[in-house]
Amino acid sequence: MEKILEIKDLEVKFHTQSGTVHALRGVNFHLNKGETLALVGESGSGKSVTAQAIMKLLPTPPAEITKGQIILDGEDIVPKTEKQMEKIRGNVVSMIFQDPMTSLNPTMRVGRQIDELIMKNEKVSRQEAKRRAIELLDMVGIPNAASRYNQYPHQFSGGMRQRVMIAIAVAARPKLLIADEPTTALDVTIQAQILELMKRLKEKLETSIIFITHDLGVVANMADRVAVMYAGQIVEIGTSDEIFYDPRHPYTWGLLSSMPSLDANDGEELHAIPGSPPDLTKPPVGDAFARRSPYALQIDFEKEPPMFQVSETHFVKSWLLHPNAPKVEPPKIVQQRRRVLPGTFEHPVLVEGGL
Amino acid sequence: MTSSVGEKEKFVLVRQNLEEAEKIEKKSISFWGDAFYRFRQNKLAMFCVFLLLVLVAMAIFVPWFSKYDYDTNDLMNTNQPPSAKHWFGTDDLGRDVFVRTWVGARISLTIGVVAALIDLLIGVVWGGIAGYKGGRVDEVMMRIADILNGIPYLLVIILFMVVFGQELWTMILAMTVTGWINMARIVRGQVLQLKNQEFVLAARTLGASFSRILFKHVIPNAMGPILVTLTLTIPSAIFTEAFLSFLGLGLNPPLASWGTMANEGLPALEYYPWRLFFPATFICLTMFALNVIGDGLRDAIDPRLRK
Amino acid sequence: MLKYILRRLASILLTLFVIVTITFFLMRIAPGNPFTSEKRLPPEIEANLNAHYGLDQPWYKQYAQYLVKVATWDFGPSFKYKGQTVNDLIADGFPVSLYLGLEALFIAVFFGILLGVFAAVRQNSWVDYSSMSLAVIGISVPSFIMAAVLQYIFAIKLQWFPIATWGSFKHTILPALALAMMPLAYIARLTRSTMLEVLNNDYIKTAKSKGFSERVIVYRHALRNSLLPVISYLGPLTANIITGSFVIEKIFGIPGLGAHFVQSITNRDYTVIMGVTTFYSIILLLAVLLVDIVYGLIDPRIKVSAKEGV
Numbered sequence: 021m022e023k024i025l026e027i028k029d030l031e032v033k034f035h036t037q038s039g040t041v042h043a044l045r046g047v048n049f050h051l052n053k054g055e056t057l058a059l060v061g062e063s064g065s066g067k068s069v070t071a072q073a074i075m076k077l078l079p080t081p082p083a084e085i086t087k088g089q090i091i092l093d094g095e096d097i098v099p100k101t102e103k104q105m106e107k108i109r110g111n112v113v114s115m116i117f118q119d120p121m122t123s124l125n126p127t128m129r130v131g132r133q134i135d136e137l138i139m140k141n142e143k144v145s146r147q148e149a150k151r152r153a154i155e156l157l158d159m160v161g162i163p164n165a166a167s168r169y170n171q172y173p174h175q176f177s178g179g180m181r182q183r184v185m186i187a188i189a190v191a192a193r194p195k196l197l198i199a200d201e202p203t204t205a206l207d208v209t210i211q212a213q214i215l216e217l218m219k220r221l222k223e224k225l226e227t228s229i230i231f232i233t234h235d236l237g238v239v240a241n242m243a244d245r246v247a248v249m250y251a252g253q254i255v256e257i258g259t260s261d262e263i264f265y266d267p268r269h270p271y272t273w274g275l276l277s278s279m280p281s282l283d284a285n286d287g288e289e290l291h292a293i294p295g296s297p298p299d300l301t302k303p304p305v306g307d308a309f310a311r312r313s314p315y316a317l318q319i320d321f322e323k324e325p326p327m328f329q330v331s332e333t334h335f336v337k338s339w340l341l342h343p344n345a346p347k348v349e350p351p352k353i354v355q356q357r358r359r360v361l362p363g364t365f366e367h368p369v370l371v372e373g374g375l
Numbered sequence: 376m377t378s379s380v381g382e383k384e385k386f387v388l389v390r391q392n393l394e395e396a397e398k399i400e401k402k403s404i405s406f407w408g409d410a411f412y413r414f415r416q417n418k419l420a421m422f423c424v425f426l427l428l429v430l431v432a433m434a435i436f437v438p439w440f441s442k443y444d445y446d447t448n449d450l451m452n453t454n455q456p457p458s459a460k461h462w463f464g465t466d467d468l469g470r471d472v473f474v475r476t477w478v479g480a481r482i483s484l485t486i487g488v489v490a491a492l493i494d495l496l497i498g499v500v501w502g503g504i505a506g507y508k509g510g511r512v513d514e515v516m517m518r519i520a521d522i523l524n525g526i527p528y529l530l531v532i533i534l535f536m537v538v539f540g541q542e543l544w545t546m547i548l549a550m551t552v553t554g555w556i557n558m559a560r561i562v563r564g565q566v567l568q569l570k571n572q573e574f575v576l577a578a579r580t581l582g583a584s585f586s587r588i589l590f591k592h593v594i595p596n597a598m599g600p601i602l603v604t605l606t607l608t609i610p611s612a613i614f615t616e617a618f619l620s621f622l623g624l625g626l627n628p629p630l631a632s633w634g635t636m637a638n639e640g641l642p643a644l645e646y647y648p649w650r651l652f653f654p655a656t657f658i659c660l661t662m663f664a665l666n667v668i669g670d671g672l673r674d675a676i677d678p679r680l681r682k
Numbered sequence: 683m684l685k686y687i688l689r690r691l692a693s694i695l696l697t698l699f700v701i702v703t704i705t706f707f708l709m710r711i712a713p714g715n716p717f718t719s720e721k722r723l724p725p726e727i728e729a730n731l732n733a734h735y736g737l738d739q740p741w742y743k744q745y746a747q748y749l750v751k752v753a754t755w756d757f758g759p760s761f762k763y764k765g766q767t768v769n770d771l772i773a774d775g776f777p778v779s780l781y782l783g784l785e786a787l788f789i790a791v792f793f794g795i796l797l798g799v800f801a802a803v804r805q806n807s808w809v810d811y812s813s814m815s816l817a818v819i820g821i822s823v824p825s826f827i828m829a830a831v832l833q834y835i836f837a838i839k840l841q842w843f844p845i846a847t848w849g850s851f852k853h854t855i856l857p858a859l860a861l862a863m864m865p866l867a868y869i870a871r872l873t874r875s876t877m878l879e880v881l882n883n884d885y886i887k888t889a890k891s892k893g894f895s896e897r898v899i900v901y902r903h904a905l906r907n908s909l910l911p912v913i914s915y916l917g918p919l920t921a922n923i924i925t926g927s928f929v930i931e932k933i934f935g936i937p938g939l940g941a942h943f944v945q946s947i948t949n950r951d952y953t954v955i956m957g958v959t960t961f962y963s964i965i966l967l968l969a970v971l972l973v974d975i976v977y978g979l980i981d982p983r984i985k986v987s988a989k990e991g992v
Binding site: 522525526527528529530533534535537538610614617618621622623624637641644645648651655658659660662663666667670 | 694696697700701704705708709711712818819821822823824826827830831833834838921924925928929932933944947948950955959962963966967970
């Protein structure tokens with residue numbers, strides 16, 4: 021399978037007045053062509069920073085990529101200049117943002133906001149660009165696309181605006197689409213529509229998607245693979261099935277057991293993960309999640325855990341998979357759902373360096 | 376990375392008191408404490424506070440201790456440049472410019488502060504009532520304010536001075552006739568924002584009266600922008616006073632405000648520039664200092680608005 | 683839109699009515715006014731005034747008569763200058779003041795915006811700090827002091843420009859600069875802070891993600907949104923320039939309407955004072971209306987419908 025994106029050992033720091041924030045502390049993952057990868061985690065886990073780093077949209081006075089590679093379509097973009105990135109953005113990779121109410125320029129007509137992208141990337145006439153833009157608006161499900169073309173964002177509802185954002189994002193046929201919590205700000209019914217739209221577009225345009233969300237329900241719907249982030253690192257990554265039916269990291273357990281489910285028994289308590297994410301100006305030693313985990317081991321407070329491989333596609337960053345570690349049982353909710361999946365190794369294998 | 380002997384013991388579960396994790400780490404600072412802390416960080420603003428205090432001190436003490444009076448004529452020594460005897464030189468009647476500058480300071484600063492305070496008073500009451508009552512009352516009150524605002528500020532003052540004479544009190548009064556409108560608008564805006572908040576609802580549920588709620592609860596919370604506006608009104612008043620003087624509508628001699636002194640110094644600019652220079656500099660310094668302080672206050676109170 | 687304009691015009695008329703009324707009654711109580719004067723006036727002037735104001739008539743008739751005259755754009759004869767009417771003085775001085783005012787307006791707006799944009803785009807650089815420091819000084823120095831300073835340095839000492847009067851383009855530069863300085867500084871600060879806010883907005887991130895260069899983002903996306911507060915400021919700016927012109931014209935000896943107005947104040951030429959005040963008010967109110975219309979055109983979110991209040 022060809023990889024459209026490979027992230028190796030990515031470290032990002034923010035230099036602020038109150039100290040240096042270690043936002044990303046060694047992120048590793050890849051995305052295959054045509055895949056949808058969901059990036060899950062709490063606020064502050066580093067999901068948005070990762071997304072913006074892939075497009076090098078992080079404001080570089082405070083932010084700095086201090087280590088690692090971002091290999092996009094075969095080329096490492098970390099050393100690229102702004103000018104070079106300007107050719108890549110919108111073109112090879114594009115992004116959909118969270119809040120449709122504020123992501124569109126209020127004083128510019130919607131059609132123009134699509135046109136300008138088309139005309140930037142290809143030498144086409146104004147007429148041609150307009151024609152394509154109307155086509156796009158139609159494709160994303162905006163009725164009366166031709167007359168809507170001339171309207172302003174405030175004349176659209178939230179869901180419609182997000183569709184416009186999607187139209188803009190796919191206008192230049194990017195190979196990679198990053199969706200940063202695109203449905204969080206929308207009503208549940210609209211959410212479903214937008215997700216459907218994205219699935220259809222993905223099939224039609226053969227784009228690979230990175231989908232950032234904190235909503236596991238959305239993940240189940242959309243994702244081929246899932247990466248779970250905590251405190252600037254990926255703590256577990258695997259196929260959708262593996263993450264839902266055979267999760268191994270305590271944080272993933274926490275996320276799954278705090279998710280209300282229609283088929284849970286009455287009287288099942290929801291578990292909220294206690295405490296709050298760590299202060300990344302002083303990154304914790306060892307396993308960052310240990311401080312909030314009922315499954316913490318002594319070594320979690322001393323040494324950072326390595327990656328263990330549980331199947332071809334399933335990796336977990338936790339000392340609990342070490343042969344010396346005691347056997348622990350995940351919370352009830354997780355146990356109930358658990359299945360043994362084909363392809364699982366007998367014993368987890370320690371992975372030396374990267375994936 | 377292989378496990379070594381001795382590490383096996385590390386693989387034991389650790390008992391943690393996870394409720395502890397919910398404790399809030401930092402101690403909370405009050406809103407004003409926070410704001411003043413931020414203000415103190417602003418070195419330029421702090422310097423300007425110091426500058427202002429120096430100016431005020433000199434305005435108070437110099438005329439007391441000076442051997443010259445502001446109206447002591449010395450016709451043998453007219454238009455002398457600055458010297459050891461007369462630090463700022465003398466004017467066309469031989470009066471000491473230094474002492475006159477500080478007497479002028481008293482007057483200009485007084486005008487500025489008093490006018491601003493009156494604006495504050497009227498503005499707070501007007502804007503407070505309009506904002507809090509809302510509805511018809513608000514509409515009418517703000518309509519009146521809008522119409523009054525349509526009359527150019529300086530024209531009103533000019534007319535006022537022409538009609539009522541050039542006294543200290545007429546000048547102050549003239550400035551406040553339409554000057555309160557800006558403050559009223561700000562206060563009204565704040566009140567509108569605040570009146571729907573829960574602490575107001577709580578007060579009303581407890582039976583507090585309208586004026587009590589307005590003056591004891593709402594207004595104190597609106598103090599931030601009110602204070603900023605007040606600080607920025609003073610330089611505006613000082614400017615207006617100087618402006619009027621340049622039009623010949625300033626205070627009558629021998630009373631000296633910075634504005635009248637600057638105006639008298641203007642025709643002599645080519646040959647005796649110090650007569651304009653000193654009062655003009657202090658006008659600018661005062662306005663500058665107050666503008667910086669006003670800006671600093673605004674940044675300290677609402678850091679989101681900052682650069 | 684049309685309804686909106688009509689509503690505003692009605693509002694303007696109301697305000698003007700209030701202004702004219704206030705002016706009229708103020709003039710009646712002012713010392714030495716034509717209505718109760720014990721001073722002996724030159725007979726020609728007295729005759730003119732009488733004819734125009736009906737000085738021997740009861741006050742309400744005088745008032746009504748004055749209102750009618752104003753409505754027909756007749757401000758009456760000058761109190762002090764024989765044979766000159768207020769209209770003459772306005773026709774004489776206004777074109778000069780207009781020229782000066784527009785020049786100052788252009789300088790303030792163009793350079794103010796430019797400076798503000800540069801400062802915002804190069805935030806926290808030396809360009810930013812120095813231009814903003816200059817800007818704070820700019821708003822703290824009154825226009826007439828600036829005028830005196832400019833006159834002293836560039837006309838008297840360096841002799842690059844004429845000291846006073848009106849004639850060639852060179853004569854206009856120092857006074858226009860003096861008038862424009864404070865507004866320029868204010869606009870620069872306003873543009874800068876608005877643009878910084880705008881640049882932080884999500885839609886700018888969207889534009890960046892499309893791969894546009896900084897130049898395109900600033901000038902095509904950010905600028906239009908940043909100009910809105912500046913446009914709003916144009917109303918007060920006009921007032922500022924008008925009143926500023928009073929003193930500037932005096933300092934530079936420019937024969938504009940402002941200078942005439944100042945002279946009329948010194949002379950207690952009440953009819954001129956009243957007439958010019960009304961005239962200025964009209965200009966200002968129209969300017970504000972124009973600004974609001976332009977604003978409504980530029981910001982598509984403003985619906986200038988009949989429901990809108992003033």
